[in-house]
Amino acid sequence: MIDLWNVLFDPDNSFLRLALYVGTLASLPFGIIGTYVVTRRISYLAGAIAHCVFGGIGAGLYIQIKLGITWFNPMYGAIAAALFAAVIIGLISLYAQQREDTVIGALWAIGMAAGILFIDITPGYFDITSYLFGDILLISQSDLYMVIGLDIVTALISILFFNKLFAVCFDEEFARLRGINADAFYILLLCLTSITVVLLVRMVGIIMVIALLTIPPAIAGIFAGKLWQMMAISSILCAVFTWSGLAVSYQFNLSSGPTIIMIAGIAYLLILLVIKLKNICK
Amino acid sequence: MAQNNIDVQLKDVFFFYNGVPILEDVNLEIKSGAFAAIVGPNGGGKTTLLKLLLGLLKPDKGKILILGKSPEKSRLRVGYMAQYAHLDLQFPVTVKDVVLMGRLGRNRLGWYSRDDIHAAESSLAEVQLANYASHRFSELSGGQRQRVLIARALCCDPELLLLDEPTANVDPQMGETLMKILQTLNNRMTILLVSHDIGFVSQVVKSVICVNRQVLVHPTSSLNGMVIKEIYGGDFCMVRHDHSCSMKNHYHD
Numbered sequence: 001m002i003d004l005w006n007v008l009f010d011p012d013n014s015f016l017r018l019a020l021y022v023g024t025l026a027s028l029p030f031g032i033i034g035t036y037v038v039t040r041r042i043s044y045l046a047g048a049i050a051h052c053v054f055g056g057i058g059a060g061l062y063i064q065i066k067l068g069i070t071w072f073n074p075m076y077g078a079i080a081a082a083l084f085a086a087v088i089i090g091l092i093s094l095y096a097q098q099r100e101d102t103v104i105g106a107l108w109a110i111g112m113a114a115g116i117l118f119i120d121i122t123p124g125y126f127d128i129t130s131y132l133f134g135d136i137l138l139i140s141q142s143d144l145y146m147v148i149g150l151d152i153v154t155a156l157i158s159i160l161f162f163n164k165l166f167a168v169c170f171d172e173e174f175a176r177l178r179g180i181n182a183d184a185f186y187i188l189l190l191c192l193t194s195i196t197v198v199l200l201v202r203m204v205g206i207i208m209v210i211a212l213l214t215i216p217p218a219i220a221g222i223f224a225g226k227l228w229q230m231m232a233i234s235s236i237l238c239a240v241f242t243w244s245g246l247a248v249s250y251q252f253n254l255s256s257g258p259t260i261i262m263i264a265g266i267a268y269l270l271i272l273l274v275i276k277l278k279n280i281c282k
Numbered sequence: 283m284a285q286n287n288i289d290v291q292l293k294d295v296f297f298f299y300n301g302v303p304i305l306e307d308v309n310l311e312i313k314s315g316a317f318a319a320i321v322g323p324n325g326g327g328k329t330t331l332l333k334l335l336l337g338l339l340k341p342d343k344g345k346i347l348i349l350g351k352s353p354e355k356s357r358l359r360v361g362y363m364a365q366y367a368h369l370d371l372q373f374p375v376t377v378k379d380v381v382l383m384g385r386l387g388r389n390r391l392g393w394y395s396r397d398d399i400h401a402a403e404s405s406l407a408e409v410q411l412a413n414y415a416s417h418r419f420s421e422l423s424g425g426q427r428q429r430v431l432i433a434r435a436l437c438c439d440p441e442l443l444l445l446d447e448p449t450a451n452v453d454p455q456m457g458e459t460l461m462k463i464l465q466t467l468n469n470r471m472t473i474l475l476v477s478h479d480i481g482f483v484s485q486v487v488k489s490v491i492c493v494n495r496q497v498l499v500h501p502t503s504s505l506n507g508m509v510i511k512e513i514y515g516g517d518f519c520m521v522r523h524d525h526s527c528s529m530k531n532h533y534h535d
Contacts, residue, residue: 039373163392167383170373177336177362178438179387224374225418 007250016250018144019136019203023242025147026199029154031216031235033196035227036158036189038217040169043210045093048104049085049194050209052111053201056081057131058118066122073142078201082194085111090187134205134257136246143202150199154192158231165189166227203242204257212238215264219271241267287314288347289442289472290335292497295344297330304330308344308497314441317468319483320476322493328476331493332446335474336362349441358387361440361471365447366427371420377430378415381405384437405433409463425456432463443467445475449482461486 007013008020037046060077063069085107092103119126130138158165167175168185176182193213200209220233245260290312297305304327312318322328333339334346337353348356361384384405385398406412409429414422419430428448435443448464449457464473465486474491477483484490492498 039370041370160391163382163386163394166375166379167386167392170375170380171364171369171383173338173364173368174362174383174434175386176338177357177360178383179358180392221372221374226376226379227374230374 015136015139016246018141019139019246019256020243022139022143022147023203023246024239025144025151026203027235027239027242029147029150029192029196030200030213030238031220031233032154032158032231033193034213034217034234034238035220035231036165036169037193038214038221039227039230040189042093042190042193043214044101045089045104045190046193046197046213047210048089048108048111049082049190050197050201050206051108052085053078053082053194053198054116054131054206055111055114055118056084058115058122061126062118062122065124075142075146075198078198079195081111082198083191086190086194087187090190094183094186130205131201132205132207133255134201134203134208136203136256139202143199147199150195154196157188157192161185162228169227204260208257208261211261211265212241215268216241219268222271222275237264237267287350288312289314289316289349290474291345291347292334293345295334295341295346297327297334297339298342299330303495305334305341305493305497306495310491310497310499312472312474314472315468316489317464317473317487318475318489318491318499319480319487320474320491320493321478321480321483324478326494328478328493329446331497332444332474332476335444336360356442358438359441361435361438361443363428363431363435363443363445363448365450366424366431367451369419373419375419376415377406377411377417377419377422378402380419380430381415381433381437384434384439401439402433402437405436406430408436408467409433410459425452425460428452429460429463432460436467441471443471443473445473447476447478449477449479454482457482 008016037043056077056079057074058077059081060072060074063077064072064074089104089107092107093100096103115131116128119128129135164175164180164185167178167180168182168189172182172186175185197209197213200212204212216234216237217230219237220230224230224233241260241264245263246256248254248263249256249259288311290310292308292310295305295308296303308331320328320331330339334341335348335353337348337357346353349359350356353360378399381402382394382398385394385401386392388398389395403412403415406415409432411426411429411433414426414430419427422430428451432445432448435445445464448460452460461483464475467473475483475487480490488501490500492500
């Protein structure tokens with residue numbers, strides 16, 4: 001542990017420090033938005049948005065390299081694709097009478113396919129594994145600013161509209177009857193989810209996004225009696241998983257994203273097991 | 283509550299689902315102060331009628347007025363109790379927070395004032411659950427949860443109270459308590475409740491609205507076998523409530 005401490009403050013390891021800062025700051029929106037995703041039961045939608053992000057990254061690379069618009073960071077493409085997917089998926093789940101899951105499953109795959117096709121027609125070689133599984137080396141100074149921005153936006157929206165968002169997640173029909181524009185809040189929630197997912201993609205990659213978005217709130221939900229407590233606990237858990245994941249991955253020279261997910265997943269399953277055993281022993 | 287005002291008015295209302303008529307040519311007027319039950323067989327259109335009154339569904343033809351305005355415009359003056367079965371019991375929420383939802387829509391951001399919290403507490407007291415305010419919603423029994431949802435509807439301070447199957451999932455004794463609470467509430471608001479349990483509600487409500495694609499209104503006093511058979515379209519068991527054995531000339535071993 002002391003070793004890691006020294007490593008952390010070694011000037012050569014600024015990337016590790018940056019990853020730690022971003023991971024810590026990002027835990028707040030992950031905890032808040034993750035709680036909404038879990039309680040509103042839209043993790044499947046979050047998964048579809050995450051995979052559409054890949055289409056945006058592919059398009060971003062194409063625009064940047066093939067079209068020569070150098071200022072266009074692929075992350076802009078990712079954010080645009082995420083917001084676009086959030087609105088489309090939101091409208092489908094609101095207005096599709098049936099087969100909602102099939103349509104969303106199709107979008108999920110189309111997003112992935114579009115990403116690969118864009119990369120095919122873009123000259124040069126790209127290592128897509130860093131997008132799929134995350135890479136802390138990819139985290140840049142601009143991510144830090146983006147995280148701070150997202151912190152402010154999610155904290156502000158969820159404090160300002162806490163009761164309304166709570167109502168829309170807990171009992172949408174009743175919220176509607178109290179004059180709340182439930183559809184608009186639902187789309188807003190999906191847009192916030194989509195920006196959060198883009199950030200998560202940087203850390204743990206597209207494929208494992210849902211795990212880090214849903215595992216901390218799932219654990220928190222076991223202990224929390226109120227929604228805000230669930231948010232607070234899952235933010236803390238998210239930070240703890242990120243820190244320990246980064247530490248373990250550095251120590252044993254492992255990929256950081258999968259290590260974070262593995263620690264979170266095992267913690268969740270162990271807690272479920274302990275609860276089950278406790279109930280049996282009673 | 284002004285007497286002789288018409289709280290609910292439906293004129294020539296039709297509702298179709300995928301081309302199939304669910305409600306046909308419904309004409310209905312419910313006066314202020316009424317206490318009525320909407321009864322009928324499953325699939326007869328009870329829930330559809332309720333959702334039309336709430337403005338969650340729109341009629342394909344005809345006109346609906348609630349408290350003199352369109353259902354959407356009157357929403358904040360109507361209290362609605364849904365069945366708790368559609369709620370996620372794993373949701374981390376306290377009883378008080380559920381009841382407070384009734385005060386939403388009163389200000390732009392949806393923050394609760396001191397008055398709102400008082401209103402929630404007194405609504406909980408009205409359904410005899412004052413001591414449960416800080417309990418988790420999922421810890422309560424079915425009957426208690428149903429009463430919390432009634433408290434939430436009361437917290438809206440409604441002029442018209444709509445209830446969807448308030449006695450479903452509730453044991454008979456609790457059902458009677460619920461009905462007594464509703465009878466008291468009827469002194470200050472119009473109440474309409476959906477029930478499949480005609481025997482149970484006919485003791486307390488003043489009139490019965492029968493829904494089976496068409497809608498007919500009967501005063502409770504005229505309920506008899508023929509009418510009920512007409513509604514449900516078949517044989518049934520009927521329990522008479524107007525006749526009870528006195529304890530004196532009735533022996534138990």
